[in-house]
Amino acid sequence: MRDYLLSRRKLLILAAASAAAGYMPRLALADGQTIRIGDVVDRHNPEVITENVMAKKLKESTGFDARVFPDGVLGSHTRMNEQLRNGTLEITVTNVADLEGYDKRLGLFAMPFAFPDRKSLFSAQDGALGQAYAGILDKLGFVLLGWFDSGQRSVYNRTRAVHEPDDLKGLKVRTQGNQIMIATFNQLGAQATPLDTTQIYSALQQGVVDGAENSVTFFVQQHHSEVAKYYSYTNHFFSIDPMLASKKWFDALDPKQRDAVKQAGAEAQQHERELWMASDAKYLSEAKKNGAAFNDANIPAFRTAVKPIYTKYRSNFAELATYLPDL
Numbered sequence: 001m002r003d004y005l006l007s008r009r010k011l012l013i014l015a016a017a018s019a020a021a022g023y024m025p026r027l028a029l030a031d032g033q034t035i036r037i038g039d040v041v042d043r044h045n046p047e048v049i050t051e052n053v054m055a056k057k058l059k060e061s062t063g064f065d066a067r068v069f070p071d072g073v074l075g076s077h078t079r080m081n082e083q084l085r086n087g088t089l090e091i092t093v094t095n096v097a098d099l100e101g102y103d104k105r106l107g108l109f110a111m112p113f114a115f116p117d118r119k120s121l122f123s124a125q126d127g128a129l130g131q132a133y134a135g136i137l138d139k140l141g142f143v144l145l146g147w148f149d150s151g152q153r154s155v156y157n158r159t160r161a162v163h164e165p166d167d168l169k170g171l172k173v174r175t176q177g178n179q180i181m182i183a184t185f186n187q188l189g190a191q192a193t194p195l196d197t198t199q200i201y202s203a204l205q206q207g208v209v210d211g212a213e214n215s216v217t218f219f220v221q222q223h224h225s226e227v228a229k230y231y232s233y234t235n236h237f238f239s240i241d242p243m244l245a246s247k248k249w250f251d252a253l254d255p256k257q258r259d260a261v262k263q264a265g266a267e268a269q270q271h272e273r274e275l276w277m278a279s280d281a282k283y284l285s286e287a288k289k290n291g292a293a294f295n296d297a298n299i300p301a302f303r304t305a306v307k308p309i310y311t312k313y314r315s316n317f318a319e320l321a322t323y324l325p326d327l
Contacts, residue, residue: 011152012056034065037069039068040072041197046148046237048068072198076088076196081098082092082242086248087104091236094241106137107317109315111313111324112306113235130147142282143247144243148243148270149240149243149272150239153234154213155212155236157211158204161295162230163295168190170191174195174200174203184229187308188306193208196240201222220286236302245261
C-alpha cells in the first residue's frame with residue numbers, strides 16, 4: 001500500500017509541477033528564462049531547502065523563473081545527468097558516485113575512508129582537487145557550481161547491530177551502482193545489491209535487502225528507520241553531492257548571467273553545508289524516539305578490511321591518486 005501511495009504521490013507531484021511550468025523544456029531553453037533544478041530527495045532535505053533559497057536568489061538577480069523539482073520527478077540521478085549533457089535540463093544536484101561511469105577519475109570521492117573528517121574533505125573540494133574535478137566535468141558537458149554535503153554514510157539494517165566487519169557477512173546491503181561502492185561491501189563480506197534510491201524502502205520492507213547505507217538524515221527522511229532499526233556508525237563514505245549545470249545551457253548565457261549563476265552556486269554550497277550539520281542532529285533525536293538503535297563500529301578494523309580496494313582501484317585515478325591516503 002505504501003509503495004502505491006509513494007508512486008501516486010510522485011505522479012501527482014510531477015503532474016502539478018508540469019502543469020505549473022507548462023512543462024515545455026525546449027521552449028524554456030530557447031527563451032533562456034526558465035531554470036529547473038532537479039533532485040531525487042524530498043522537500044524537507046537540506047539540499048532541496050537550499051535549492052529553493054537559490055531559486056529565489058536567481059529570480060531576483062537574473063529575472064529567470066527558477067523552480068525546484070524534488071522527489072525524483074524529473075528522473076533518477078543518471079537520467080538527470082544525461083539531461084544536463086543533452087541541454088534539456090539546466091541544473092541538478094547529483095551524487096558523485098553516479099559520475100564515475102563518465103570518467104574513472106571521478107570515482108575518487110567514492111573511495112572508502114578517503115577523508116578523515118569534513119574539514120579535510122571541504123579543503124579538498126574547495127582547493128586543487130575540486131578544480132581538477134571541475135576541469136574533467138567541463139569536458140563531459142557539466143559545469144560544477146558547488147559541492148553539497150550529504151553527511152557521512154553508515155550501515156543500517158533490519159537484523160543486528162554491526163560492530164566489526166564480520167557482522168556484515170551474509171547481509172544483503174543496498175548500495176549505489178558505483179563499482180567501487182559495490183566492491184567495498186563485497187570486500188567486507190556483505191552481498192552488495194545496487195538499487196535506485198526510490199526502491200530502497202520497499203526492498204527493506206519486503207526483505208529483498210537486509211540493509212542499506214547512508215546518512216542519519218537520509219535514514220529518517222526516507223522512512224527507512226521504520227523498517228531497519230539498527231544504525232551502526234561505520235562512517236565508511238562521505239556522501240558527496242555536486243551541484244551541476246548543463247554546459248550547453250550555461251555557455252548560452254551572457255557573462256552577467258553566468259556570473260550570477262556561479263555566485264548563487266557558491267552561496268548555496270555554504271548554506272547547505274551549514275544546514276546539513278543541524279539536520280543530522282535533529283533526525284538522530286527523532287530516530288531514537290522512534291525506537292532506532294545506534295552504535296559505534298570499530299572503524300580501524302573497517303579501514304584495514306578495505307585496504308584491497310585501494311590496491312585495486314588507485315590506478316583508476318591517474319594524477320588524482322596523490323590525494324588519496326595510504327590506509
